[in-house]
Amino acid sequence: MDNQYYEDAPAVESGKKGLAIASLVLGIIGVLGCCCFGGVLGIVGLILGIISITKQGKSGMAIAGIILSAISVLGLIYLLFSFGAGLGEMGGIEGFSSMYESIYESVSQSVGAAGAIFANFF
Numbered sequence: 519m520d521n522q523y524y525e526d527a528p529a530v531e532s533g534k535k536g537l538a539i540a541s542l543v544l545g546i547i548g549v550l551g552c553c554c555f556g557g558v559l560g561i562v563g564l565i566l567g568i569i570s571i572t573k574q575g576k577s578g579m580a581i582a583g584i585i586l587s588a589i590s591v592l593g594l595i596y597l598l599f600s601f602g603a604g605l606g607e608m609g610g611i612e613g614f615s616s617m618y619e620s621i622y623e624s625v626s627q628s629v630g631a632a633g634a635i636f637a638n639f640f
Contacts, residue, residue, distance in 0.1 A: 545586025
C-alpha cells in the first residue's frame with residue numbers, strides 16, 4: 519500500500535493548544551467548584567491562559583479559559599468577603615462557635631426524637 523492518500527494532508531502540530539485547553543478545563547472546574555477549590559484552579563487557569571495567548575496567539579479556548587478562571591477567582595474573593603462580613607456580624611469566632619453549638623444541639627435533639635420514632639417500628 520502506498521502513501522498517495524496521505525501526502526497532501528497538513529502536518530498537525532502537537533501540543534499547540536495544550537495550554538489553552540488546560541486553561542479552559544481549569545476555568546470550568548474552577549467555576550463549578552468555586553466554594554471549595556475553585557480559586558486555586560482559577561489562578562492556575564488564568565496563568566495558563568495568559569501564557570497561551572502570549573506564546574501562541576489569541577484563541578477562543580484561551581480567552582474562554584481566562585474569562586472562566588477570572589470568574590472563579592472573583593467568586594472566591596466574594597465568598598471570602600461574605601464570610602468575613604457574616605463572621606463580623608455574629609461577633610467573631612466566639613459568636614460563630616456559639617451559633618454552631620446551638621444548631622448542633624437542636625439537630626441532635628431532632629435526630630434523637632426521630633430515632634426514637636423509628637426504633638418503635640423495628
